[in-house]
Amino acid sequence: QQQVKQSPQSLIVQKGGISIINCAYENTAFDYFPWYQQFPGKGPALLIAIRPDVSEKKEGRFTISFNKSAKQFSLHIMDSQPGDSATYFCAASIHNAGNMLTFGGGTRLMVKP
Amino acid sequence: DTGVSQNPRHKITKRGQNVTFRCDPISEHNRLYWYRQTLGQGPEFLTYFQNEAQLEKSRLLSDRFSAERPKGSFSTLEIQRTEQGDSAMYLCASSLRWDLDEKLFFGSGTQLSVL
Numbered sequence: 750q751q752q753v754k755q756s757p758q759s760l761i762v763q764k765g766g767i768s769i770i771n772c773a774y775e776n777t778a779f780d781y782f783p784w785y786q787q788f789p790g791k792g793p794a795l796l797i798a799i800r801p802d803v804s805e806k807k808e809g810r811f812t813i814s815f816n817k818s819a820k821q822f823s824l825h826i827m828d829s830q831p832g833d834s835a836t837y838f839c840a841a842s843i844h845n846a847g848n849m850l851t852f853g854g855g856t857r858l859m860v861k862p
Numbered sequence: 863d864t865g866v867s868q869n870p871r872h873k874i875t876k877r878g879q880n881v882t883f884r885c886d887p888i889s890e891h892n893r894l895y896w897y898r899q900t901l902g903q904g905p906e907f908l909t910y911f912q913n914e915a916q917l918e919k920s921r922l923l924s925d926r927f928s929a930e931r932p933k934g935s936f937s938t939l940e941i942q943r944t945e946q947g948d949s950a951m952y953l954c955a956s957s958l959r960w961d962l963d964e965k966l967f968f969g970s971g972t973q974l975s976v977l
Contacts, residue, residue, distance in 0.1 A: 755904075781963070792949065792953050792968030793905065821964070838904045848919055848964050849895070852904030 750778050753841050755853030762860050768826040770856045772839035775820065779841040781848065782823045784813065787836045792805075796837075797824075800844075829860045866969035872943060874975045875944055882940045883972045886957030894937050895955040895966065896929055905953055907958050911937060912959060944976045 754770045760770045774782075780801055785793035799806045799813040799822065806813045812825040826833055836857050840850040867886040875881050887894050893912050897905035908927065909919045913934040922928070925946075931937040941948055951973050955966040 753904075776964065783966075785968075790954070790970065792970050795965050798963055816867075840904070844964065847917060848893075848911060848966070849907045849910060849921075850897075850905070850966065851907065855902070855904050 752851050753839060753853040755839050755856055757856060758854065761856045761860070762829045762858065764829065764831060764862050765799055765828050766860075768824075768829045768833070768858055768860070770824045770837055770839070770858075771821065772823065772841075772853050773819075773821045774841050774851075775853075776841070776843075777820070778843050779845075779851075781842045781844040782815065783821050783840050783850070784811070784840045785840060785852075788837065791837060813851070826858075830859075831860045831862050834858055834860050865966050866954055866956050868952075868972050869971035870972060871970065872975075875977065876977050877946060879920070879945060880942045881944055882918065882938050883952055883954075885911040885937045885954030885956075885969060886938070887954070888937070888967055889966075891956035891958050893957045893959050894931055895935070895957070896939050897953040897968075898923070899951075899957065899971070900975075901951055902939065908913055908939075929945070937957045941974075944974075946976045949974055949976045 783798035784796045787793045810827045815822045839853040895910040896908040899905040911931040926942045951971040953971045955968045
């Protein structure tokens with residue numbers, strides 16, 4: 750069963766623009782929400798993560814916005830660069846129950862120069 | 863390189879053969895996870911270990927799949943009697959249980975092709 754739904758499946762953004770990827774979850778027990786970046790032939794790499802006790806977290810050009818009542822969270826990439834072109838995955842887990850991540854389906858981002 | 867190491871990077875096998883993959887986690891990490899990723903999809907959790915104990919294995923895809931972590935260091939994932947549907951990327955990740963956010967660090971995976 751798909752407990753984390755991610756959209757859009759693909760996204761094209763001009764260099765310098767803002768990339769926005771959205772995720773929705775069903776399991777209200779989830780309490781840890783990371784975002785991963787994956788380049789072809791590589792494993793996913795952690796970008797940024799948030800807990801439900803805050804509504805926003807920013808690290809550099811990457812920001813997570815979290816809406817607990819709507820069971821939604823999103824990744825914003827500011828000043829998008831061609832090097833950001835990759836596949837992005839949201840994920841969720843119950844942190845103290847083994848931290849077994851449930852991933853979304855992924856968003857393939859292309860940043861045009 | 864002190865990251866998560868997976869071997870082999872690629873494995874081609876014939877249907878019905880057994881295959882085994884190895885994962886060497888980051889040395890101080892006590893948790894080790896296996897995931898499967900099919901083309902165009904997000905990784906799917908399979909099983910995980912804390913030290914040598916396998917704490918969750920109900921998500922292994924069938925009884926043809928098994929994993930071990932005999933001394934709490936490296937781990938192996940075995941698939942018996944492979945089927946074409948087993949073709950996928952098998953990812954290993956490790957983490958430190960007492961890390962505040964328990965960040966998972968992934969290896970580059972083993973790409974399995976079953977002919």
